[in-house]
Amino acid sequence: YATEAPFETKAFRLHNLEQGPATNTTLSRDDALLYYRQMHTVRRMETSAGNLYKEKIIRGFCHLYSGQEAVAVGIKAALRPHDDVITAYRAHGWSHLMGVNPLGVLAELTGRQSGCARGKGGSMHMYTNHFYGGNGIVGAQVPLGVGLALAAKYKGTDGVCVALYGDGAANQGQVFEVFNMAKLWDIPCIFVCENNGYGMGTSAARAAANTAYYTRGDVIPGIWIDGMDVLAVREAAKFAVDHCTSGKGPILLEAATYRYSGHSMSDPGTSYRTREEIQEVRQTRDPITSFKEKIITANLVSPEELKAIDTEIRSTVDEATKKAKAEKEIPLEELTADIYSLDLEKQIRNIDPFNPLPHKRIGEAVNFK
Amino acid sequence: YATEAPFETKAFRLHNLEQGPATNTTLSRDDALLYYRQMHTVRRMETSAGNLYKEKIIRGFCHLYSGQEAVAVGIKAALRPHDDVITAYRAHGWSHLMGVNPLGVLAELTGRQSGCARGKGGSMHMYTNHFYGGNGIVGAQVPLGVGLALAAKYKGTDGVCVALYGDGAANQGQVFEVFNMAKLWDIPCIFVCENNGYGMGTSAARAAANTAYYTRGDVIPGIWIDGMDVLAVREAAKFAVDHCTSGKGPILLEAATYRYSGHSMSDPGTSYRTREEIQEVRQTRDPITSFKEKIITANLVSPEELKAIDTEIRSTVDEATKKAKAEKEIPLEELTADIYSLDLEKQIRNIDPFNPLPHKRIGEAVNFK
Amino acid sequence: KQMTVRDALNSALDEEMTRDERVFIIGEEVAQYDGAYKVTRGLWKKYGDKRVIDTPITEMGFTGIAVGAAMAGLRPVCEYMTFNFAMQAIDQIINSAGKTFYMSAGRVNVPIVFRGPNGAAAGVGAQHSQCYGAWYAHCPGLKVISPYNSEDCKGLLKAAIRDPDPVVFLENEILYGVQYPMSDQALSNDFVLPIGKAKIERPGKHITIVAHSRAVETSLQAANELSSKGIEAEVINLRSLRPLDINTITASVAKTNHLITVEQGWPSAGIGAEILARIMESEAFFHLDQPAIRLTGVDTPMPYTKSLEMAALPVPKDVVEMTKKLLKVK
């Protein structure tokens, strides 16, 4: 095996930047294996989630990340342990990358007690250290992300926050409001627009007068990235972290990507786009397949090795899935647990006034240390 | 007298436009007199309003337009009778220009029955045909304005809507949301950012990362205007009306202007800017003084004539002021009038449950014809 | 004839759009996608881009646009994918739509309908399960409707569209797919129900149960069960939350001398609270043999966990037991 190999990424498009990330990069064998493993795990988990939904074990919403793995994995590769991440409801992959094991993700999806939010949050609301969800309200996570970044600056760490949002969310007013404040105050926030072409059933072009999302931060520098190439994403993310930590304020990355599944599991996802379109992306631009080919060709890894990883991941995820299906839900008394960190009433009103429920504290805060 | 005269305006700055309004224009004697009269009336009314506030006859807020008259008068000069206007709380001048006589404005300010909203609306809430207020919530009028313009298009009139907002309001997310929709759907809306340098006590530069407001519509064409020159404003507004009516969608005008008074009457307006700054604008760029000089120099009018107009306006406004002070408020029974256009309860709950008040219908709708 | 709530809403929209050129629909995915919950199915095909408008995900912006269009005399029906998202736009709903008629002393009408699913669905978590009935009912200037079945939905949505004032129309996602009988009258183009009037869904003499939206279903189920035990509950479907038809409630209480309210929303300053307060302030109070009682959602955000979610909302058993308690039967 080679211990490392050079790669060339697609050209970046720049906005308000003299110079962008380098298009040539080096990938180590370790990183190749890591990214492959991460992307594959996310894909596998989502496949499993999709099945659980069809089996009606996952309820409500279930937004799969399949097709977009390179974005999360590429960004994660550029982050330091003290950097924060926040995203929207398409959060399963990120939750895992930030530290939740497959059981923690899948059991959250099935609403069981090993879920990272004990099954109380559900598909859109997962959390772990330095990962603040998971948000069901389109756009809401972006101001929150700027707040996380502000806190990093306030505390004097050199941490950044990555705030991810979709092409649909990119039209939300609150996003523009915080673009402005982040720039005005030089907040170390990396805005990442994951442009997967659609906000639910609405194509980018039907929702936005300007679909060059990397330019929509106005005076904020922006970079367009081939979001199907984990290395391009990594390079841009590294560049963005440097940008922020050198005190230049926020930066905006647009990652061109694609979602294979419908918007949520209840959306067949084929009324507003053709099956051919999906097929075409899968065949020509799939982030995992293309990465796999690249690293094999570069002799960083062998097909056998990857197959072994595949098998291992499959068994881990299958195991987790089984557990996430079989496990119990938290006990009923947790209905009134953790409404407040410091409950002042002791008793929470029940459906009728005569049988109040005791308030319990259970979770351990990740943000009070 | 000359019947008309040529004038040169300051250069416009253009955004996303090949060609802007012409910088040379012709002003007729009639229009000269009209604009002078309008600007002067607005100024006079505001002076009177300021005094009424100091006498504690006007309560609550009172946002004076003095210094910004050329913006409203210049735009109004370009509008057709079927065009709509909506603005924020700095609405006294616009209310008058759109058809409310000085008594209607001043009595609204004093909360008396001849007020254009019978004294129920107050300083920020005046309405008349094709004029939709008056809004106390920063930014809210901008989406409403796009809705008014959408309605014009829907009904197939060639009407436009002028939606005015301040430099402070320009940072509101909802403004960006409707920029996008207006452009996407080619809505005939003329966005006008009245940049008077401050949103309350915050200078433009402390509130906005990009203070070139005419560029902030992104793909929407924009024009920067010297907002102290009524003719520049008129030319740009005419250009904007043409732009909209020719089906090119929205356009954004930034009028650089200045407010002489504090933000509202309770703000001395001197803690965040110097008295010298105010003095300097008054002396060198006052929209009325500069216009007066121009039209006298061009021999369109004589000083005597203008003095006669001044006297006439003063007496009209003084008269109106006197009436607005002396008049009665509407009777108490109108507390529960016009809550609904079609009241379904007949009785409105009073402070206690035992003495309900009858609901009355009094106002005649301006928008149901 | 049976009809789903979804189809009832759809036909109300369709009929009113045919009847009045000024009526148009605006919201996310309402046109080409046929509505996130398919309430607007077929309308874009039938009426085209002008009258069924897909928006970007910009609730504050498109609500303001809709309100502005109403001020200009159009009759927008502004759809929210759920009312949770209308929180982003609630300033425009309250301050621009709800107060303008009053502030203008009756000069600027705002004839608009804000509609979409409200309250808890199933398994959608805390941010997607809130009931906004009490919030909107709090605010004068608005009319607020919370319909239950297909007839309600058709007759009241048509009434809302024709009404010259801003109307908040709170649907329920779970009921969209449920079929209810439609009378011949209800199938006609002219079927309009009066806003502000409650309906006695089931007459009874022992206790009055007042509910709105899906809680009416809960109450009716409970009433059936009670009936088998010889207790005849009178179930009142509020239909409107503002105005609140207190007369129908007091008349019923005068007869039954017992009152329970049932709602899925949170208790504190909720609809049940308002009803109990009005009863206490009225003559009806003296007809009560027992204090009236609220059954509400538990005072907590909604958990995703299935068993907890089920425990968070009133079920027929809660109504049955409270009734027995009040009537002192075993």
Place this chain on the structure above:
Amino acid sequence: KQMTVRDALNSALDEEMTRDERVFIIGEEVAQYDGAYKVTRGLWKKYGDKRVIDTPITEMGFTGIAVGAAMAGLRPVCEYMTFNFAMQAIDQIINSAGKTFYMSAGRVNVPIVFRGPNGAAAGVGAQHSQCYGAWYAHCPGLKVISPYNSEDCKGLLKAAIRDPDPVVFLENEILYGVQYPMSDQALSNDFVLPIGKAKIERPGKHITIVAHSRAVETSLQAANELSSKGIEAEVINLRSLRPLDINTITASVAKTNHLITVEQGWPSAGIGAEILARIMESEAFFHLDQPAIRLTGVDTPMPYTKSLEMAALPVPKDVVEMTKKLLKVK
């Protein structure tokens, strides 16, 4: 010692900022302008740009930023120029601040205070006069404070800042300039009042009058007048709307057997409604000699017209007369 409400709030902020580096203030005009109503006077000079942050007029954006900073462990105090403008941000207050702790099963705390003037001021018209007490009190996950005088403001704002949960702190503009006595204790750095506990402002035995914010003043004035007629009213200052200290109310009612609630907000699904409902559902009900009665703002948007505005809100006379009616005295 006398102190204005404004100064009490200011000293609470000042002391807590000194005590805890994580506390910072964010909002419009809070820094260089010293606050639109001067509540933050001097703090920017003292603590600088880092800890007193002027924002653009972007309520939704800066609220989200503040909530995010709280999630990261800071202690933001997020000021709204008035709570009317917080409607633009209410999604962030409810969905991001109020629900995250629960959704994360207790893993992500949101220690934040949302504060600013709430309810009617004087002559500011319909859009600037709304009371949001009932709305926020409706929502679990939040704590809601509606203080009355200087001691309340100091002790409760300090408690709110120290509290690990999101707290909505509803001030009253008219009271900012009013002086109230401050005890020695209240002047100290350690003075913290318990959230969720009401205060008996004036003991009495004939009737219980429950109020919050400026309505406490109205009630106290009424109580004085009643006293001259031999009627001793017990006036309860709620202080907190969530949790609501029902025990203090019921204990009082057990003694006085009569209850009136007084609030400036709208009646429908308001705070008074919640209190009446809770009373009806509790033992206290059986202590009532007469049904309890709400006094509220009139059910209409607020007019600018001075005489109408005055008629839209409860005054002492309303309280006096209702008391006399309930107690059946002339």
